[in-house]
Amino acid sequence: MEEADRGTLARFFGVDEMELGKAKEKSLDEPSWMDVPRLAVGASAGPGAHADAEEVFGTLRFSARWLRSMGLRPDMLSAITVSGDSMEPTLRHGDEILVDRNWQPLRDGIHVVRLDDAVLVKRLGMQGAGRIVLLSDNPAYRPIECGLDEVTVVGRVVWKGGRI
Template identity: 60%
Template sequence: MVTPDPRARLLQLASQQGASLSGLSELIGRNSTYLQQFVRKGSPRKLEETDRRTLARFFGVDESELGAPEENSSVGTVTPKRGEWVDVPRLPLGASAGSGALALEEAPIGAFRFSARWLREQGLDPAQLSAIRVEGDSMEGTLRDGDEILVDRSPRPLRDGIHVVRTGDALLVKRLDTSRPGTIALVSDNPAYRTLELPSEDVQVIGRVVWKSGRL
């Protein structure tokens, strides 16, 4: 079996996930240029075990893909044993429940910890989950400004419900109505906001909202 070059593999995974090397460096508690130097200059020569494990868990890959010896590797998204916990990355952006929030930087700034058993019971794949903050009051009654939501990015047939979508550079959290062919209606739960009707091709569905938490 050919062992992948960990530097090239890290770049590939970061590109697929839409994460920056500086953001990933902060995820593992390093300065913002740490992984850039690892990839471009070969310094350090290899990732430390704790850094490698954190990155493997974030990307959902075996540690061997990032340079771990085969006998010491572990898979980031293996089915967890009973009683284990899963860290879901928290992204530093908001899904607007108002007029629209820009979504340009998506490197993680932390994580929410969920019971692996609970995620399995809900049919959720940890590798397809991320947590973001709600901004604005257009979903008031269901979601409040400042709530944290869990977004499931698993590829599934589109159905009505609350989703995070991208329109242009704006990231929105809205209830979707797909009853009209070729059109997606973005519906606000707050009656003070009008429904937005857009051509389907102008709406990129990021994922379905499957959980929320909020301050009392």
């Protein structure tokens, strides 16, 4: 609908133009882009990366509108690099992944987890009775079975970027 027509109809019916489809005007304090920290620790898609430090070394910029549409909170996101080939073909060595640390409750998908001192990126499978299985997409890697108390779920992977 044309702006002038929308304004005329809104005045005639005594309603706000927003009710007739006018886009909300962006407030000056609402950013268009959000920077997500890139952490120096990688998530291993292989035998396991050691999480000695989670130092921020840069940022990835995402559309604030896209993040909101995905239900993501920028303050609960971080980006890390995939290391290894156990999640191929879904995730490849060198891919950047966006990790949502506000992932509750546990559900299907790819997650970043800590097991002992290693940071891994895996699919999670519930085994019942407090047991979990960490699954790789690459069939060359065997599932890792462990207790829920042995693993810390860091977050759910919600986006990936990498080379074609």
